[in-house]
Amino acid sequence: xxxxxGRVALITGAARGIGQAEAVxxxxxxxxxxxxxxxxxxxxxxxxxxxATGVRVAAYGVDVSDSASVNAMVEAVAxxxxxxxxxxxxxxxxxxxxxxxxxxxxxxxVIATHLSGSFYCTRAAQAHMVKQRWGxxxxxxxxxxxxxxxxxxxxxxxAGLQGLTRTLAVELGPFNINVNAVAPGFIDTEMTRAxxxxxxxxxxxxxxxxxxxxxxxxxxxxxxxxxxVCFLCTDEASYVTGQVIYVSGAPGRA
Ligand code: NAP
Numbered sequence: 001x002x003x004x005x006g007r008v009a010l011i012t013g014a015a016r017g018i019g020q021a022e023a024v025x026x027x028x029x030x031x032x033x034x035x036x037x038x039x040x041x042x043x044x045x046x047x048x049x050x051x052a053t054g055v056r057v058a059a060y061g062v063d064v065s066d067s068a069s070v071n072a073m074v075e076a077v078a079x080x081x082x083x084x085x086x087x088x089x090x091x092x093x094x095x096x097x098x099x100x101x102x103x104x105x106x107x108x109x110v111i112a113t114h115l116s117g118s119f120y121c122t123r124a125a126q127a128h129m130v131k132q133r134w135g136x137x138x139x140x141x142x143x144x145x146x147x148x149x150x151x152x153x154x155x156x157x158x159a160g161l162q163g164l165t166r167t168l169a170v171e172l173g174p175f176n177i178n179v180n181a182v183a184p185g186f187i188d189t190e191m192t193r194a195x196x197x198x199x200x201x202x203x204x205x206x207x208x209x210x211x212x213x214x215x216x217x218x219x220x221x222x223x224x225x226x227x228x229v230c231f232l233c234t235d236e237a238s239y240v241t242g243q244v245i246y247v248s249g250a251p252g253r254a
Pocket of ligand 1: 017019140186
């Protein structure tokens with residue numbers, strides 16, 4: 001029997017990369033899965049992979065930075081699969097620039113997606129978790145929270161999520177809701193491949209260069225993050241809350 005049977009997990013930004021791996025990993029433990037991404041049609045591959053594990057799955061085309069759409073999605077999940085009991089806030093974007101070139105739009109888009117989006121999803125989902133007196137919330141921070149050139153917007157959002165993690169662990173703990181964050185380092189996804197291209201580098205070469213700077217001498221794969229998120233969502237981690245777990249092949253930032 002899977003460790004998450006009878007639970008309903010909502011994963012945002014699950015069309016590809018880390019979110020897709022998380023959806024599949026939680027499904028392997030028996031959770032029914034709700035996935036969202038900006039466009040419903042982009043979720044087909046994830047839906048097929050989740051279905052192959054034998055659990056129920058529902059998919060929603062939702063922008064997490066739109067509070068009303070998020071509220072409607074969380075209510076739709078309750079109708080389609082049952083009330084959300086696990087929330088993985090994963091959706092994210094980068095709009096890198098040095099501070100003197102960073103536009104209001106680049107700043108606002110990144111804060112809206114990571115920080116406000118995670119807040120909207122969590123506010124909507126926790127109402128269902130409080131009623132169940134059981135819940136698991138995972139935020140997606142980053143080693144960039146520790147500071148990263150060209151990412152004033154992204155590192156501020158990712159540091160903000162660490163504050164949100166600790167605060168909500170305090171507020172929601174009395175309702176048997178665990179709130180934690182993962183902070184990935186370099187994970188091989190479209191996000192890091194796009195960064196390589198923006199820097200004028202070949203994605204494979206960029207990956208190999210970065211691997212040499214990491215104590216474990218490899219970059220991460222989405223499943224590395226998904227395994228830790230899955231652990232945090234099981235009752236094996238029921239006495240862990242308010243923590244930020246770095247998944248970076250290093251003690252924090254490589
Ligand atoms: P990815 O491959 O770019 O996937 C992110 C997904 O989120 C995409 O499908 C994207 O859709 C979706 N998304 C973007 N904005 C959204 C919104 N407003 N509403 C709903 N969905 C939205 O990125 P990833 O590497 O898997 O990253 C996943 C998370 O891990 C992000 O929070 C990222 O910041 C974090 N992270 C990644 C790394 C890394 O090295 N890869 C390291 C640390 C932290 P579109 O394709 O339509 O934009």
